[in-house]
Amino acid sequence: MKILICIKQVPGTTQVDIDEKTGVLKRSAVAAKMNPYDLFAIETALQIQVNYGAETTALTMGPVYSEAVLREAFSMGIEHGVLLTDRIFGGADCLATSYALSQAVKSLGMPDLLICGKQTTDGDTAQVGAELAELLDIPHATNVLEIVDLSENSMIVKSDLGNFTQTMEINFPCLITVEKDIYEPRLPSYKRKISTKDKPIQILTFADMPDQDKNHYGLSGSPTRVVRIFPPVHEKENEVLQGLPDEIAEILMMKLTRLKMT
Amino acid sequence: MAGIIIHPEKIISYTDLESLCPFGAIEVLPDNTVQINSGCRLCKVCVRKGLEGVFEYREEVISAANKSEWQGITVYGEIGPDKIVHPVAFELLGKARELADKVGFKVSLLLIGNHLSHNFDEFFHYGADAIFLYDHPILEDFIVERYTGILEDYVSKQKPSVILIGGTLLGRSLAPRIAARLKTGLTADCTQLDIQPNSDLDQIRPAFGGNIMAHIRTPYHRPQFATVRYKIFSAMEPDLSRSGNLILCDLPQNLWSRSKQLEIGMKPKIKNIEDLDVLVVAGRGIKKKEDLELLRRLSDRLGGDLACTRPLIEAGWMDARKQIGLSGRTVKPKLLIACGVSGSVQFAAGIKASEMIVSINTDPDAVMNQIANIAVIGDLYSVIPALLEKLG
Ligand SMILES: Cc1cc2nc3c(=O)[nH]c(=O)nc-3n(C[C@H](O)[C@H](O)[C@H](O)COP(=O)(O)OP(=O)(O)OC[C@H]3O[C@@H](n4cnc5c(N)ncnc54)[C@H](O)[C@@H]3O)c2cc1C
Ligand SMILES: Nc1ncnc2c1ncn2[C@@H]1O[C@H](COP(=O)(O)O)[C@@H](O)[C@H]1O
Numbered sequence A: 001m002k003i004l005i006c007i008k009q010v011p012g013t014t015q016v017d018i019d020e021k022t023g024v025l026k027r028s029a030v031a032a033k034m035n036p037y038d039l040f041a042i043e044t045a046l047q048i049q050v051n052y053g054a055e056t057t058a059l060t061m062g063p064v065y066s067e068a069v070l071r072e073a074f075s076m077g078i079e080h081g082v083l084l085t086d087r088i089f090g091g092a093d094c095l096a097t098s099y100a101l102s103q104a105v106k107s108l109g110m111p112d113l114l115i116c117g118k119q120t121t122d123g124d125t126a127q128v129g130a131e132l133a134e135l136l137d138i139p140h141a142t143n144v145l146e147i148v149d150l151s152e153n154s155m156i157v158k159s160d161l162g163n164f165t166q167t168m169e170i171n172f173p174c175l176i177t178v179e180k181d182i183y184e185p186r187l188p189s190y191k192r193k194i195s196t197k198d199k200p201i202q203i204l205t206f207a208d209m210p211d212q213d214k215n216h217y218g219l220s221g222s223p224t225r226v227v228r229i230f231p232p233v234h235e236k237e238n239e240v241l242q243g244l245p246d247e248i249a250e251i252l253m254m255k256l257t258r259l260k261m262t
Numbered sequence B: 001m002a003g004i005i006i007h008p009e010k011i012i013s014y015t016d017l018e019s020l021c022p023f024g025a026i027e028v029l030p031d032n033t034v035q036i037n038s039g040c041r042l043c044k045v046c047v048r049k050g051l052e053g054v055f056e057y058r059e060e061v062i063s064a065a066n067k068s069e070w071q072g073i074t075v076y077g078e079i080g081p082d083k084i085v086h087p088v089a090f091e092l093l094g095k096a097r098e099l100a101d102k103v104g105f106k107v108s109l110l111l112i113g114n115h116l117s118h119n120f121d122e123f124f125h126y127g128a129d130a131i132f133l134y135d136h137p138i139l140e141d142f143i144v145e146r147y148t149g150i151l152e153d154y155v156s157k158q159k160p161s162v163i164l165i166g167g168t169l170l171g172r173s174l175a176p177r178i179a180a181r182l183k184t185g186l187t188a189d190c191t192q193l194d195i196q197p198n199s200d201l202d203q204i205r206p207a208f209g210g211n212i213m214a215h216i217r218t219p220y221h222r223p224q225f226a227t228v229r230y231k232i233f234s235a236m237e238p239d240l241s242r243s244g245n246l247i248l249c250d251l252p253q254n255l256w257s258r259s260k261q262l263e264i265g266m267k268p269k270i271k272n273i274e275d276l277d278v279l280v281v282a283g284r285g286i287k288k289k290e291d292l293e294l295l296r297r298l299s300d301r302l303g304g305d306l307a308c309t310r311p312l313i314e315a316g317w318m319d320a321r322k323q324i325g326l327s328g329r330t331v332k333p334k335l336l337i338a339c340g341v342s343g344s345v346q347f348a349a350g351i352k353a354s355e356m357i358v359s360i361n362t363d364p365d366a367v368m369n370q371i372a373n374i375a376v377i378g379d380l381y382s383v384i385p386a387l388l389e390k391l392g
Helices: A037-053 A064-076 A094-108 A128-135 A192-197 A245-258 B043-048 B088-103 B119-125 B144-158 B171-181 B289-301 B310-314 B381-392
Strands: A001-008 A009-011 A031-034 A054-063 A081-084 A113-117 A141-149 A156-161 A164-171 A174-178 A202-204 A227-232 A239-242 B003-006 B026-028 B034-036 B054-057 B073-077 B107-113 B130-134 B162-166 B192-195 B203-209 B212-217 B223-228 B246-249 B259-266 B278-282 B305-308 B335-339 B356-361 B374-377
Touching: A001 A094, A001 A128, A001 A164, A009 A064, A031 A245, A031 B310, A037 A064, A037 A141, A037 A174, A037 A227, A037 B374, A054 A192, A054 A239, A054 B119, A054 B305, A064 A081, A064 A156, A064 A192, A064 B107, A081 A094, A094 A128, A094 A202, A094 B171, A113 A128, A113 B119, A128 A141, A128 B171, A141 A164, A141 B171, A156 A239, A192 B171, A192 B259, A227 B203, A239 A245, A245 B223, A245 B356, A245 B374, A245 B381, B003 B034, B043 B054, B043 B212, B054 B130, B073 B088, B073 B144, B088 B162, B088 B223, B144 B171, B162 B171, B171 B223, B356 B381
Parallel strands: A001 A054, A001 A113, A054 A081, A081 A202, A113 A174, A141 A174, A239 B374, B073 B107, B073 B162, B107 B130, B130 B246, B162 B223, B278 B305, B278 B335, B335 B356, B356 B374
Antiparallel strands: A009 A031, A141 A156, A156 A164, A164 B259, A227 B212, B003 B054, B026 B034, B192 B203, B203 B212
16 A cells, blocks of 8 residues: 655744744744654554555655655655645645645545644644645544554544544545554664665656646635734733742732632 | 745845745845745745835735625534533634624524534523524534535535634544635634624634744635634623524535544543633643642642643653643633743643633743743742642
8 A cells, every 4th residue: 555644844943932022033933853743644654564564655845955854754764755845835824735735646646545743833733634635535534543453445543532532444545644642753763864865855846736727826825814923912910929938838828818719 | 926026126135134034935046046935934024024125025816705795603513422512612602702793793503413402592692693403313423524515515505704613623623624625714723813894804823833923814715714722712691682593404415425433432531621720730840750749739739630731741741631732721720820831822822811820930031920920930849838838
């Protein structure tokens, strides 16, 4: 079977701050590492490969330097890498991202199974997986906790649905998004890193997309618009307590008593 | 083309041009041509902060929905295997009511399931004007493809302007599927919502994984989808004089699905931190797992429970259902004591509605001090034992 894993490069730090007065971002959000949740997607593919046999390909959409996450996937054991990059994809929201990914999948040929991380740490929407499944017209399961079984035409997965779990049989081709902790992601191997250093990466651009209507990609293909970005406001009244632990405890005690909390 | 347009003739200096973009999307090539790469998020910082005229934001409207054809706000009422309507629906009804009254819209509640026998009047009391009910045996289980088919049918007939869906795990599987089918916008995990007179929904959420909020609109598409986590908004005071219409809807054709449910498993029940009046929160200021005991003594003494920030979940120290924040739970306790918590936006998004927030943090500059009503600058390892002693 063929497995395609969608991975994304995200900023290395979550400490992206915005200057209250100038509105300028103080620390850069330049992409630097693999989205941590996608490591679980890669590990899931590798586990399926070991247990059932599979050919694995990682796909990422982003600037040229996102190639780095494909190299990281190689050093974990993924066999092929595809980079989807074109300036026309810039400014894409979830729908336009999913659309470009769906076109890339169509141009590569539909795999049996697509695996996504449960969410990214920068977009943080957890939407791309299900949107991609819809645009490819295949079934999906989100927040998969466990792969129960896998046969020729379908797989059985257990999903997290909050206070309960749902076990589903789902036909191939399909897409799953996997929970953190479905498997423990392996560390990249140094040996593999060296041996795959020059492994070719397939580049796809707008020219490779079956749909050549530019209006379906990037900003033009995005129904949502960022009107502005701004620092969070803290409007709580606040009082600062400093001093010896005992004095602080005394004051806290008074406050709690007043709140009828003690 | 729509996007950021560069006017190279207006560029005076190339130094610092690249660093203008927080996302590294501005590239100056060796021959001084400047280009925007696909890292661009359209945050427009370059337009606002760059030298006047160098960067221009150009919008191109290809086609726009006729907004007057799209009326009303719909709340999707999630029904679990226990047949209970998830309480986030009441909060969404409250917000929908508030927005609807601003623009003269009606509020509808959409329910999908089998043998639904809820006291429907309750939803009218909480703000709904109408309930649309799809009730059929094949809708017994939540099968996302089928439920998407129902939503598609509903949208094509009722044409709501806005659809609010609870940001539960179930909602977060369904909402993207239907939004993609209708090729419209969906904004995840909104923490504030408002509405423009032209019915554009103002959606505000933390963004880009940092201390940043983004204000998002869906200006040309209808319906506008948004998900909101449980406990972000408040239900309205029930108004017992309110009533409404219950509309039974026919099952659409072709409700196919390529997956089937084999089993539902109930997770062992734990105290839901959403429902408690007192929470003590452990942050990374806790040095080792055993020290959680100290905080647990405090939460026990105050009759509450112990919750935590995400790094403690990642360390495997606590049950994931005890995590507060954007990717955890939203809580509304009367008293929340954050111990060794820095106050990231993702965490803060989950505690906004708390009545009284106390923070104990050694760092006088921690953001948590601004979020808290009472900010104790001190070491939790000495403040908490002292407090426990006073509490007796
Ligand atoms: C997409 C995304 C979603 C996220 N969702 C969530 C979420 O839902 N919930 C969440 O919590 N986080 C979330 N995060 C992570 C978040 O950005 C922060 O990393 C996290 O909240 C920090 O946790 P913390 O405050 O416990 O740790 P830190 O930021 O490390 O803060 C520890 C604090 O403890 C103080 N301290 C140290 N020692 C002591 C002591 N002895 N006494 C008192 N104070 C002490 C320090 O001064 C510091 O302020 C998310 C991140 C991303 C990117
Ligand atoms: N640019 C991208 N390239 C490849 N995969 C992506 C991209 N963006 C999102 N994904 C996939 O979709 C998942 C959810 O992303 P998000 O909706 O941004 O939280 C991620 O874990 C990835 O598996």
